[in-house]
Amino acid sequence: MLSVDRLSVDIAGTSILRDISLDVAAGEIVCLVGRNGAGKTTLLRTLMGQLAPRAGVVLWRGKALAGLPPHEVARRGIGFSPEESEVFASLSVAQNIAFGTWTRPSRERPAADRIAFAYEVFPKLVTYMARGGAELSGGERKMVSIARALALDPDLLLLDEPFEGLSPAIIPTIAAGIASIRASGRAILMAESNVQHIPHYVSLIYVIERGEIVFRGSLAAARADPLVRQVASGLA
Numbered sequence: 001m002l003s004v005d006r007l008s009v010d011i012a013g014t015s016i017l018r019d020i021s022l023d024v025a026a027g028e029i030v031c032l033v034g035r036n037g038a039g040k041t042t043l044l045r046t047l048m049g050q051l052a053p054r055a056g057v058v059l060w061r062g063k064a065l066a067g068l069p070p071h072e073v074a075r076r077g078i079g080f081s082p083e084e085s086e087v088f089a090s091l092s093v094a095q096n097i098a099f100g101t102w103t104r105p106s107r108e109r110p111a112a113d114r115i116a117f118a119y120e121v122f123p124k125l126v127t128y129m130a131r132g133g134a135e136l137s138g139g140e141r142k143m144v145s146i147a148r149a150l151a152l153d154p155d156l157l158l159l160d161e162p163f164e165g166l167s168p169a170i171i172p173t174i175a176a177g178i179a180s181i182r183a184s185g186r187a188i189l190m191a192e193s194n195v196q197h198i199p200h201y202v203s204l205i206y207v208i209e210r211g212e213i214v215f216r217g218s219l220a221a222a223r224a225d226p227l228v229r230q231v232a233s234g235l236a
């Protein structure tokens with residue numbers, strides 16, 4: 001479904017990602033693990049078309065994404081919830097979630113159905129619909145951010161550290177939402193710096209260190225790997 005082949009990205013003349021190769025199959029949950037500054041956000045932003053690679057190929061359903069702007073990448077079925085959530089403070093929760101649905105018209109699934117699915121994933125949001133974006137906790141903002149991405153009906157959802165900075169009390173709610181997204185058959189590529197946050201049903205782990213993939217394997221293999229133990233926090 002998504003195939004990344006030897007992707008390299010420079011920012012302001014500095015090499016940030018080098019020769020990244022990675023695959024996500026339909027319906028799979030793939031986790032990109034690495035410490036802060038390893039390059040996880042840079043990779044997700046490049047996949048979304050927010051950064052241009054220096055070299056390499058990104059294929060989505062067999063077609064190159066090179067040069068497409070972020071809204072075109074989203075139209076092709078890739079959604080993104082950034083680490084900072086990026087909820088619009090001046091819009092209500094309902095407006096934030098509906099925002100942009102017109103950019104992905106679909107005759108099979110009208111916007112109302114896609115929005116309804118987003119509320120099914122995070123039922124608590126129904127009670128906050130009228131609340132302003134500026135009046136939300138970090139966990140509520142995270143739910144709105146993921147729900148907004150879901151309302152565009154992505155087949156692949158990119159989640160950048162969805163648990164980062166959240167209160168422990170809200171983490172199970174976000175984890176349950178991710179589980180229901182997975183149950184709906186959508187694929188997820190999730191960046192994470194803490195191995196304890198990785199769902200046990202993850203299909204594949206990639207570990208990124210200083211802009212390079214240094215490990216690819218199962219969660220059990222990752223937990224047993226001495227190199228992974230050095231670069232990923234949360235390993236017991």
Ligand SMILES: Nc1ncnc2c1ncn2[C@@H]1O[C@H](COP(=O)(O)OP(=O)(O)OP(=O)(O)O)[C@@H](O)[C@H]1O
Pocket residue numbers: 011012016034035036037038039040041042043161193
């Ligand atoms: N706009 C930028 N200008 C210069 N350097 C940048 C820029 N964006 C990212 N970097 C650098 O690229 C490297 C990778 O950053 P990135 O944000 O991708 O890491 P990360 O793994 O997502 O970590 P974090 O969780 O801390 O965001 C870091 O060294 C960072 O300082």
